[in-house]
Amino acid sequence: MQYRRFGKTNLQFSVFSLGTMRYLANAENAHRTIEKALSLGINHVETARGYGKSEEYLGAAIKRGLSVPRNQLYITTKIPPCANADTMRQCIDESLNRLNLDYLDCLAIHGLNTREHLEWVQSKNGCMQAVKEAVNDSRVKHIGFSTHGGLDIILAAINTDLFEFINLHYYYFLQRNTSAIQAVIEKDMGVFIISPADKGGRLYTPPGTLKELCQPFTPLELNYRFLLSDNRITTLSLGAATPEELIAPLEVADDVGELTAAEISVFEKLENQQNQVLGTDKCSQCYACLPCPENINIPEVLRLRNLAVAYDMNDYGKYRYGMFENAGHWFPGMKGNRCIECGECLPKCPGSLDIPALLADTHERLNGKAGRRLWG
Structure with missing residues (x-):
């Protein structure tokens, strides 16, 4: 496993992060999946209050005890933007309680997708007031945002200078947000790529035509290499539903150099x-x-x-x-x-x-x- 600096947070993240939307069969499966990820070198786990029981299951695993000390494991949760600070205060408290944590390494505003969301995060009495309070009392270490919005929204959010990292859709088959990555780098923000296997093309079940064109590689392997060869990108989300689903993707976790002539x-x-x-x-x-x-x-x-x-x-x-x-x-x-x-x-x-x-x-x-x- 390779590790990269996550922008101005100065955290060293594994180039793959465990995304937890899909490990929701039960708490035992979640614990096994998390432990397998840790054993393979993943040191960053991302969840969200909107992912069903994901926070609860991760919190149960933390309470039960994990093989990696807390100070060597980075945890991000995501909370949607809201119009007022009181709602965000409640959400932060609830997430910390569910996760059995005293602090979050990273908190992302989840789905900063519209002009209204931008207004909320920039408002004097909006949700960011509560986030800043949590930073000041050390319950949150670093702030970022995830987005499914248009490029204009993404660039505007970057230019607020409120955030230290971004969770972004960007893949070989979707390069619209190329300029957003450059804008982020100019701000020294960390770059976390969302769902490269699924949103990037459902590349875990590719059609025959695509498989044939990508020989001798797999389409998923090529997409990972397209992203990992770009040293502006810190980490890629790996949304495993079971421990076994971690194995194949992580076979390229050490292959982060420039694209080869064959690729x-x-x-x-x-x-x-x-x-x-x-x-x-x-x-x-x-x-x-x-x-x-x-x-x-x-x-x-x-x-x-x-x-x-x-x-x-x-x-x-x-x-x-x-x-x-x-x-x-x-x-x-x-x-x-x-x-x-x-x-x-x-x-x-x-x-x-x-x-x-x-x-x-x-x-x-x-x-x-x-x-x-x-x-x-």
Whole structure:
């Protein structure tokens, strides 16, 4: 296991962190999964008050006793933004009690996704007042935020200078937030990548086309290497449901150097495949088409189409597309069938895409069962 400095917190985090959304079968399974992670060199565990019984199970494991001393284990929990300090005070107290902790190494504002959330954290009497009190009395050591918001929200949150780290969606198949990583580094903030296996493409169950294109590597291995080779990134979330699920991903935990020629060759093959298969229908993800009068998240809809058409990533596309209209600010925007063909997007597109036709095609390909966040 390799370790990296987590920005200005100066904590040394393992390059993989244990995410605890999925170890929720029972407290015993949670304890076994945590202990296995620790034995493999993971020293950072992330939970959230919104993850069902995750805090409770982690707290039970801490009370029972872990193989690593408290001062060698870093624990983060996440609490949603709120409009007033009293609510945040109560949430911090509840989380500490559930976790059986006197202090948190890191507290993240969970889902800083909207302009309203930004207003709350910047308000004089908002939730950050309670967070700062907790820092002053040593119940919280470091403050950050997680986000599913647009790039404009992310950059605005970074520029508040309220935070020491960020939990961010950024993967090989989703590079929209590249400039956010650079902005974070300029502020000396730590970078924690959220869910690279699942949100990064459901790469633990890749389609045959993608598996073949990635040979001799696996798609998941390549995504991990894409991220770990970037020394601006501190740590990647590994959301294991059982101890056994930790083994395969951590086989690359020591492989954090520059991309090899063989890896670069595969990434070039993936890019060529997308260009050839999509041709003039490829969405370049420039976001020039927004805003849409019908509130369709056109770039994200067409990103899912890109992946489905180029790599047969239909299961992933259906999983994410089903979140539209069902997950609120966590995954905003309407589905492609809401397009009324008003034509406002057409002159904005530098690629001259027939956006209404592509939205309709995406809906036909990917519309299925409605989705929701696990703890939405």
